[in-house]
Structures are given as structure tokens and as C-alpha cells.
Amino acid sequence: MQIRTDLTLERIGDKPVSERGVHSSVRGENFTITDITIDTDKAGEAIGKPAGKYLTLEAPALSRFSDRYKAMTEEFSRELAAFMPNEGCVLVAGLGNSAITPDALGPRCAGKILATRHLKTELQDGEADFLRSLRPVSVLQSGVLGQTGMETAEIISAICREIKPAAVIAIDALACAELSRLGTTIQMCDSGISPGSGVHNRRMELSEKTLGLPVIAVGVPTVVDLHTAARNLTGHSAAEGSPNMMVTPRDIDRLIDHAAGMISTGINMALHKDMSFADAESL
Numbered sequence: 001m002q003i004r005t006d007l008t009l010e011r012i013g014d015k016p017v018s019e020r021g022v023h024s025s026v027r028g029e030n031f032t033i034t035d036i037t038i039d040t041d042k043a044g045e046a047i048g049k050p051a052g053k054y055l056t057l058e059a060p061a062l063s064r065f066s067d068r069y070k071a072m073t074e075e076f077s078r079e080l081a082a083f084m085p086n087e088g089c090v091l092v093a094g095l096g097n098s099a100i101t102p103d104a105l106g107p108r109c110a111g112k113i114l115a116t117r118h119l120k121t122e123l124q125d126g127e128a129d130f131l132r133s134l135r136p137v138s139v140l141q142s143g144v145l146g147q148t149g150m151e152t153a154e155i156i157s158a159i160c161r162e163i164k165p166a167a168v169i170a171i172d173a174l175a176c177a178e179l180s181r182l183g184t185t186i187q188m189c190d191s192g193i194s195p196g197s198g199v200h201n202r203r204m205e206l207s208e209k210t211l212g213l214p215v216i217a218v219g220v221p222t223v224v225d226l227h228t229a230a231r232n233l234t235g236h237s238a239a240e241g242s243p244n245m246m247v248t249p250r251d252i253d254r255l256i257d258h259a260a261g262m263i264s265t266g267i268n269m270a271l272h273k274d275m276s277f278a279d280a281e282s283l
Contacts, residue, residue: 006174011047031057052191063255077266088166089136112264153204176221193217
């Protein structure tokens, strides 16, 4: 049975892949950061991932308060900033369904991102100069197909044609294979995202190939497939004919709230270089 996971780190597993165009190294200060580079699409075929750079940031449960929260957020922000173009408007898209808690990470993050694209035209000269100096940012809560009747990629593609951003940051809840990575992991990559792929509900891809501009995907695993979890715990798959169910942490409400706070704060700091942690966290 194919492993259901969005995490490139789990796709690689123990495979000796470095000689085949997939390179991995570990670093980090407040997170354990696994840095994976896939040189070509062909090199990534064995693990089902396209060419790109993938970072996996692992730490104790994001649902719990940590006295290293500020340092963790700043480290996440620095790593994210390295993916982004130095200037130009950025569209931040929160993917997912706000009515379903394990899928609400994207919308919750989007609600905390500072939208600034309109400020240069809305504010008068000399009025709130600090706000006028901020990088132009647009924010979208895309909803899901069942709510809008439109693919997320269709909505974002249309918006990109209109506002012509320099990059898109797409935030989404992910699926993982290991229970230990639920709510303890952040993945970011520059290869884009196929929403729902980890739970076999793949939607239209969001990537530089489809949009014609850089797409930076950020996500946290909030669910594990029942069959995958059973196999990892017992060595055997769930019984044949058992329902296709997803396992989610017991404290999922707190996880979504805390993870969204860290990610949105880090994104605001990465977008606006002069914004302090305190200012970003207060948004």
C-alpha cells in the first residue's frame, strides 16, 4: 500500500538517494531542520516529488507553549524569507476549509496576515508613512471546491493574472505517515502544492509550472491516514474493508491555533523586514 504523506522527509525514509540526485542535510538551532534538494523531476520520481528545495522543521508539539516560541518563530521566518523574492507584491493564500478544524490551518493563518497592497493608493502622502513603506501583500482565504464550486488553483490563477504578484505563499494542512510528526513538523518548499494529495483527494496543482511565478508552500501535518497509522504501529495494515478514516490529534483546536500563530507571525516578519516579533505577533 502506498504511504499517504505530504512530507518529503517521509517519502525518502531510509532510501539511499543521494547518489541519484536527491541530497539531504540536517541543521538548525531551535528546530531540527532537514534540508532536502531534488535536482530534477526524474530524480524525484522514486519518491513521488518534483524537483525543488524542501525544508522540514521539527520541534516539540506546536500545540504546547514553549519558552523558545519567539526564537522558533524567528528561525522559521528566516528560513521562509530565503525562498522569497526580494521585492514585489506577494499573494498569501490560506487553503482549506475553515469549518473543519484539521483543515483550518490555511484560513486561520490568512486571517492573521497583514494585507498592505492597497495602502499606497488609499493613504494620503505623509499619512502613516510606516504603513505606506510596507511591502505590498494581498491575502486570500480560498475555501474548497465544495464551498465555492471552483478549484482553488482556478481562483488563485485568476487573481494572479489580475494583480501580477512576484510570488505566492500557499498555506495548507498536510497529512503525514508517522504519528510522532502530527503537530510537531512544519514543511516548506518551492515546488508548489497539490491540495489534498496526502489524503488521496488531489486537486489542481499550484506551482511555478501552472502559475508562471514562484509558489512557496507551507504546511503542518494535522492528520494521519488510519491504514498508514495502523501499519506503522503494528506492522500490518488495517483490516480489509475498514473505513478510510483520518486520525487527528486530540488537542487539534489548540494545535491549529498555536501553529497558525507561529506561521502567520513568521510570514509577516519575512514579508516586512523591519517588523519586530512583537508587532507581528500582535496582528
